[in-house]
Amino acid sequence: MKIIKRSGTEVTFDIEKIISAIKAANAEVGDSERLTDRQVVYAAQNVAEACEKCGHTVSVEEVQDMVEDEIMALDRYEVARRYIIYRYVQGLKRTKNTTDDKILSLIECNNEEVKQENSNKNPTVNSVQRDYMAGEVSKDLTQRVLLPEDVVAAHNEGLIHFHDSDYFAQHMHNCDLVNLEDMLQNGTVISGTLIERPHSFSTACNIATQIIAQVASCQYGGQSISLTHLAPFVEVSRQKIRRQVQAELDQFGFEADEEKISEVVEGRLRDEIRRGVQTIQYQVVTLMTTNGQAPFVTVFMYLNEARSEAEKRDLAMIIEETLRQRYEGVKNEAGVWITPAFPKLIYVLEEDNVAEGTPYFYLTELAAKCTAKRMVPDYISEKKMRELKLSKGETEGNGDCYTCMGCRSFLTPDRSGNGYDNVARALNYEPGKPKYYGRFNQGVVTINLPDVALSSHQDKEKFWKIFDERLELCHKALRCRHERLLGTLSDAAPILWQYGALARLDKGETIDKLLYGGYSTISLGYAGLYECVKYMTGYSHTDENGTPFAMEVMQHMNDKCNEWKAAENIDYSIYGTPLESTTYKFAKCLQRRFGIIPGVTDKGYITNSYHVHVSEEIDAFDKLKFESQFQRLSPGGAISYVEVPNMQDNLKAVIRVMQYIYENIMYAELNTKSDYCQECGYDGEIRIVEDDGKLVWECPNCGNRNQEKLNVARRTCGYIGTQFWNQGRTEEIRDRVLHL
Secondary structure: OEEEOOOOEEEEOOHHHHHHHHHHHHOOOOHHHOOOHHHHHHHHHHHHHHHHHOOOOEEHHHHHHHHHHHHHHOOOHHHHHHHHHHHHHHHHHHHOOOHHHHHHHHHOOOEHHHHOOOOOOOOOOHHHHHHHHHHHHHHHHHHHHHOOHHHHHHHHHOOEEEOOOOOOOOOOOOOEEOOHHHHHHHOEEEOOEEEOOOOOHHHHHHHHHHHHHHHHOOOOOOEEEEHHHOOHHHHHHHHHHHHHHHHHHHHHOOOOOHHHHHHHHHHHHHHHHHHHHHHHHHHHHHOOOOOOOOOOEEEEEOHHHOOOHHHHHHHHHHHHHHHHHHHHOEEOOOOOEEOOOOOEEEEEEOOOOOOOOOOOHHHHHHHHHHHHHHOOOEEEEHHHHHHHOOOOOOOOOOOOOOOOEOOOEOOOOOOOOOHHHHOOOOOOOOOOOOOOOOOEEEEEEEEEHHHHHHHHOOOHHHHHHHHHHHHHHHHHHHHHHHHHHOOOEHHHOHHHHOOOOOOOOOOOOEOHHHHOOOOOEEEEEEEOHHHHHHHHHOOOOOOOOOHHHHHHHHHHHHHHHHHHHHHHOOEEEEEEOOOOOHHHHHHHHHHHHHOOOOOOOOOOOOOEOOOOOOOOOOOHHHHHHHHHHHHHOOOOEOOEEEEOOOOOOOHHHHHHHHHHHHHHOOEEEEEOOEEEEOOOOOOOOOEEEEEOOEEEEEOOOOOOOOHHHEEEEEEOOOOEEOOOOOHHHHHHHHHOOOOO
């Protein structure tokens, strides 16, 4: 059995250390108050047994909490008091400087929590370590200097989570919807070099990858680009190739009819599209940004975004090539085709592609094939989104369809209805048209819903009182995020604020006007709706006895955001948090505060956002239908999924699910597995097994457990992870049931 020290280092559990600690406290009290030697051993053994039952690798703090409980259970309160005082004194000593130990442990790759913090960062690489080192310093500054004490305390206790505190010291924000069209059509500047409008599709793709890398290095969240913004350059290349072909014919004195020339031109054009898409795919995968990982980028594929039928056909060619290359995958170091984490792909289901016989159904069939093998693309229903996302003056069914920023963070509809009067001074501004590209998210703070419920002890009146108190604490923390960005000069990130990705402000100008009026959003995240409802009602939120309370909770958060928005002219929005490492943190905090409660705190994780619990048996279609009502109440970000087996031989079923998504839910994905063992070549599912209290990944064919020689891709939070996960998330992955 293992234990995680405060520095993050993982060591073997040693019961003798517990016995010694209890004896030390025991020695400081009078004979009549002391534990017997037998009681000391008994208490230590009870702690060891409790650690084994936790289902995850416990931390030193958890062990010490258990020791206190065991001493008090033996009615030796003076010994417990001495033990608590000892912990307090040691804690004071550690607060003088804990940052050094954390940095040193991560440099030596001994920090298990950091190693498993981000499933797309390799902590053994220098650039990742450098980012983590800077992050530890930023966290230290954030907690000691920049945030109010009550926000810090709530974050550390797991009542809320202040996301990305490792970047908070800098004036950085979360997610972007990049205005790639403006940058390509009207030029941009990268590292002091003027980049003019490209003269070919392949050049446009190359510039796009440079923009992606620059943007990723200036913010800490996800970003999205649209293939539609590349589509006009297909015609640019077509005309360029036509001129080249004609020049070749003239040079050799040959004549050819127009049909033959067009055939040659289209063949060469397809080859250029292939090379351009390959540039995006391979550069995104191989680029290493300043935060030590490949850019977290989403590529949007929406046919109806094209401005003409001709451009739509060209866009379809780009989408087709993107899907074909993603289906193929990328080669690992052994030369085997595997599933990459990025770029994430989103395919829009619309009238022209959703049913057999429609003009672009062949793309949907290709998307289904790709999803079955590589887990992407994910799917947005144009029909449902246009019902939900209504800019000023729009009616239901005639709203807007647009991509999220990264994995699930959605902008609020354009409440100006006219692109905010071009407050960002974009060069592609269209008066009267709602604006999405060029907007961004300021940051996220998440409320731990199960903690609200457990703190109320099932008293409904007390629940709503505590809920409001915690929401106001989140509001205070979100205000800190907003105020940290106020006064930021455009010079802090020229690619974002001066050269078109988000705006074209002057040098020395602040970004303040982009933080109000709805141009940008700020997100109230939430987690553990299932556990919250389960504790308060005794039922899953899928049960008719639990659903009404779940809807009340969601509506209450929306009402609060609307209240704050009206008062401050800032677009607060409810966001279904994509918990990764925080799911483990929240679960541990709940267990520490409330003990093990079956069905509520008995796992090493809590449920993401509004999702049906991963272990709950439910049909794929029922799950999507049920969760669709929560997407409406989670306007700042939401995604649903169904867990499926290997569907490569059953693409009709995949398409049936996609068609159901189109009719019933705004944004959803299919989760399958995509694994490979480098030791034996096994390409089936790599399994999760328990070894001495720790969950590990193992090849079922050869028994290989070396993570360096296992390629495992799993969807965890709306995006694919490939660097493995902490114990809580691993437990959650293990517990997933199939929905199809």
